[in-house]
Amino acid sequence: MSNPFETLKSEMDELVVGHDDVKTALLLGVVAREHIYIQGPPGTAKTMLSEIVSKSAELDFFFYQMHRDTRLSELVGDLVISREDTKDGEIIRQNILKGGILTSDICLLDDISRAPGESLNVLLRILNERKYGEENIPLLTAIATSNPTADEYYNEPLDPANLDRFVIQVNSNGISYGKQWEDVKKVIGLYATKNGAVNFVAKVGKKALDDSYESLQNVVIPVEVQEGLVSFITWLVEDQRLNESNSVISDRTFLVKSLKLIKASAVIDNRNEANLSDLKVLKFLLPFRVPEEILEAAEQKLESLENQKKKTKK
Numbered sequence: 401m402s403n404p405f406e407t408l409k410s411e412m413d414e415l416v417v418g419h420d421d422v423k424t425a426l427l428l429g430v431v432a433r434e435h436i437y438i439q440g441p442p443g444t445a446k447t448m449l450s451e452i453v454s455k456s457a458e459l460d461f462f463f464y465q466m467h468r469d470t471r472l473s474e475l476v477g478d479l480v481i482s483r484e485d486t487k488d489g490e491i492i493r494q495n496i497l498k499g500g501i502l503t504s505d506i507c508l509l510d511d512i513s514r515a516p517g518e519s520l521n522v523l524l525r526i527l528n529e530r531k532y533g534e535e536n537i538p539l540l541t542a543i544a545t546s547n548p549t550a551d552e553y554y555n556e557p558l559d560p561a562n563l564d565r566f567v568i569q570v571n572s573n574g575i576s577y578g579k580q581w582e583d584v585k586k587v588i589g590l591y592a593t594k595n596g597a598v599n600f601v602a603k604v605g606k607k608a609l610d611d612s613y614e615s616l617q618n619v620v621i622p623v624e625v626q627e628g629l630v631s632f633i634t635w636l637v638e639d640q641r642l643n644e645s646n647s648v649i650s651d652r653t654f655l656v657k658s659l660k661l662i663k664a665s666a667v668i669d670n671r672n673e674a675n676l677s678d679l680k681v682l683k684f685l686l687p688f689r690v691p692e693e694i695l696e697a698a699e700q701k702l703e704s705l706e707n708q709k710k711k712t713k714k
């Protein structure tokens with residue numbers, strides 16, 4: 401059987417030009433079952449890519465456009481009001497018919513920074529605990545998006561502690577402003593011949609994702625990869641002088657979740673042993689946790705860790 405992730409990747413590549421990081425982030429998110437934060441301007445195919453993944457994996461998809469009056473009930477289902485006449489008078493009950501993030505496999509929460517604090521806090525708690533009351537929810541991954549421009553005059557951007565709940569973080573930049581003229585040509589070529597509908601994607605099915613989640617547990621992380629992770633964290637803190645005031649290098653994210661993403665990277669590549677190239681997924685821990693200036697250097701550092709191995713092996 402062909403690797404389901406090759407199919408997912410090629411379906412994304414077929415319909416969306418560029419945005420390799422967002423594509424990888426989505427694959428990592430559904431395999432590792434971690435939440436994803438994508439920051440980028442409108443119209444950069446964020447929604448489309450999420451739809452392709454969910455259609456292909458036959459996931460129950462919930463899309464919600466956040467706004468400044470978003471109430472929690474809109475995210476967790478429908479409010480139903482019931483009346484009952486009793487001898488003591490009328491009793492009015494308010495129940496929720498579960499839906500939204502409580503019953504979907506994957507959800508896209510557009511413009512998350514617009515949600516008012518009270519809804520946002522409860523939403524983030526549900527996402528974090530993956531529970532509603534005592535019950536587990538089926539959600540694999542929540543994808544939150546936000547527009548980078550500072551036009552959110554009525555609301556603050558998500559604070560770092562809230563952003564930290566989205567383990568996987570990625571920037572999505574427009575290809576025109578990015579001056580990626582080859583990609584610009586490709587998109588125009590694509591729409592000159594096709595209409596870009598997401599209706600006919602090859603199906604990999606949800607079972608493929610369940611199987612891959614199972615196989616995560618069996619991925620071996622050899623000592624050299626563990627050492628690579630240690631040296632990357634050492635580099636961030638010692639060489640780049642990251643500390644509590646300029647970054648969010650939490651032990652949970654960098655010492656625990658990092659390993660889960662490394663394993664997911666191996667699974668996506670059809671391996672049950674991680675290697676140094678899997679360390680490159682660590683770049684998805686950085687965008688909104690560390691100062692922007694060091695992002696590029698960090699990617700180079702991760703490349704150099706991969707190449708070190710090649711040298712010593714020769």
Ligand SMILES: Nc1ncnc2c1ncn2[C@@H]1O[C@H](COP(=O)(O)OP(=O)(O)O)[C@@H](O)[C@H]1O
Pocket residue numbers: 415416417418419441442443444445446447448449575587590596
């Ligand atoms: N890189 C791209 N490749 C192919 N189509 C694109 C690309 N960028 C934008 N589009 C087109 O623009 C539309 C708008 O994208 P959408 O997913 O709604 O963006 P966003 O959710 O980022 O606002 C897409 O449905 C697609 O038709």
Ligand SMILES: [Mg+2]
Pocket residue numbers: 443446447448510
């Ligand atoms: Mg969108």
